[in-house]
Amino acid sequence: MVGELPNDALLQEIAELKSRLEEAEETLRAIGRGQVDAFVVSGADGDQVFTLKGADHPYRVLVETMNEGAATLSEDGTILYGNQRLADLLGVQLKQLIGTKLAWYVTPMQRPLLNALLALPLPGCATEEIALITEQGRSVPVILCCCPFEVPGGHGVSVVVTDLTLQKRTGEIVASERLASSIIEQAGEAIVVCDERGMVIRASRVAHALCGENPLLRPFNELFPLRFLVSGQPFSIFSPLQGDSTRGSEVEFSPPARKPLQLLLNATSLKDSQGAAIGCVVSMTDFTQRKQMEEAIRRKNAVLEGVSAVLRAALTAPTEHDLARACLAIAQQLTQSEFGFIGEVREDGFQELAISNPGWDACSTLDCQGHRAGSCDFALHGIYGKVIREGRSHVTNDPLNDPSRIGLPGGHPPLESFLGVPLFRNSRVIGMIAVANRQGGYTRSQQESLELLAPAVVEAFLRKRAEEDLKKLNADLENRVNQRTAELREKDQLLLLQSRQAAMGEMIGNIAHQWRHPLNLLGLTVQQFLLFYDLGHFDRGFVSQSVSKAMELIEHMSRTIDDFRNYFKPDKVKVDFNVRETVAGALSLIRGSLQTPRIEIELNADKDLVIHGYPNEFAQVLINILINARDALAERQCPAPKVTINISRDCETTVVTVADNAGGVPGEIIDKIFDPYFSTKSPQLGTGVGLFMSKSIIERNMGGRLAVRNTELGAEFRIEI
Incomplete structure (x- = not known):
């Protein structure tokens, strides 16, 4: 039983209870109005926060979970509330975002536009595209929707921010796809895009024409059986799919019922953002004509080098036989042949000028020591005789079944292929060049090359024979010149002798003239000896003076002799x-x-x-x-x-x-x-x-x-x- 309390205590307790009741009623009213989100209850476990779910709870969940950024701004643009999406969009933590100004996340050039949006009067809303700057300095394109609202004591602005990055990227991808499709369609080379299975999913018009049918959704390897020219190995589309790129490789493509084509191949894989192969792109450029032109130029250059070598041999070969051997070696090298011969049509028949060693060793023109036994005469029959008789080139890659075949001499090496070209002078056949056993046989290319070399061979032989004739003429002329020179030298010596003799006669006259006066003086000096002796004046002084004078005259005459002698030296x-x-x-x-x-x-x-x-x-x-x-x-x-x-x-x-x-x-x-x-x-x-x-x-x-x-x-x- 509770004891009785004093009146004052009861009155105080009643007052406290009334106060708590009024406080509880006010709290209930605030909760009913939605003004309280949570309250704190103290207990044995300490203070605990209890959140109340009101009628606006679904809207708060919507704002917090939606994909757009949302914020409530004060009149000066301060962020009073923002959802997590907006914080993620700006690259900051949510608690750091609250209290900052939205203008801080806009470039200075676009701040006037933001200020205009925030200053809109009630009840209008406005939407503009703007770029926000993240905390890391990255620009993010967004749609900014601003709507003003009233609050006690003023007004605020609600803002919804929609990220346009994905839409922009998607638009760029679509534009890139359209550009890639346009490039593929307009490309002047065959471009093929395959998926990870090697199936063609995109192909240019040139690729359609190259394979001759619709290649889409067909296996690449079946449509384009390619083979590398260098190695001869086939190309597989799965090589680039596995990461093995091919760049600038020359391949051969043999389409049905058409001549083989030579293509320049490039193939590389396509990868996703994770680096996994999702397909590959292949480009094929037809360079058959360029290759044919390069091959033609190479053959022409080889022919020019051969012609130059033949003409050099004509200048350096000591004999006609050496020239023939050199020309035959050049012809074999030009046509990649194993052996051959050069023959000449003479009045007494067809005679070889040079035979290469493989055929030479097998013929019966060797003596027991292995040396040549002399000229080898041929009869005009068989495959080579056809070239001489008809005056045109003859090619056979199956000599055993050639209609002109008459067989081979004993010990002759097997004849697997043959090419013979006639030699002409003034439209008359004067001989031929024959080569044999080229690996793979002879084609029109080797025939044309040898036909271009043949005139140079004829010219070389004509020059060599003209050189031999000229040597004989020069030798004869040199003998005649030497004989004539000896005669002229003899005449010159005679003329020189006559000139010297004439000059000597003239000089003798000059000597006589120049000696006459000194001799007269010398005679007078001698005569004075007797005169002065008779007069009694003949003393040592007179003798000494006369001797000195006489010696001066003699020395003068001696110098004159030396002068004339030096002249004739x-x-x-x-x-x-x-x-x-x-x-x-x-x-x-x-x-x-x-x-x-x-x-x-x-x-x-x-x-x-x-x-x-x-x-x-x-x-x-x-x-x-x-x-x-x-x-x-x-x-x-x-x-x-x-x-x-x-x-x-x-x-x-x-x-x-x-x-x-x-x-x-x-x-x-x-x-x-x-x-x-x-x-x-x-x-x-x-x-x-x-x-x-x-x-x-x-x-x-x-x-x-x-x-x-x-x-x-x-x-x-x-x-x-």
């Missing part, structure tokens, strides 16, 4: 010599002969010039010219005979001119004065070899030039070296 090597000194020396040798008539000599030299040559021979030329000038002046009895010698330099050439005032050389003979034995003097005065030898010395021995012309006063001889 032949030059053996070219040397550099002073032109002025050589001219002066030549004048001193003939100065005595220039006194009758008394001829004035004028020597003009710009400077001391030096030339490279033979000084004595050069002096002989000057003496010959001066003697001719002296004779002309004496013959025409000029009142003031004069010879002018000028020495000058013209660029790199030294020029010496000798001019007289004797009236010149008559025009009808001026072109003949350098001819041998031509002279206007009597036989007692001239031999006609002086000027001829002078021109020979200057032009042939010293590499210069000697010419003559008439001036106003007389003749001028010009020496250029």
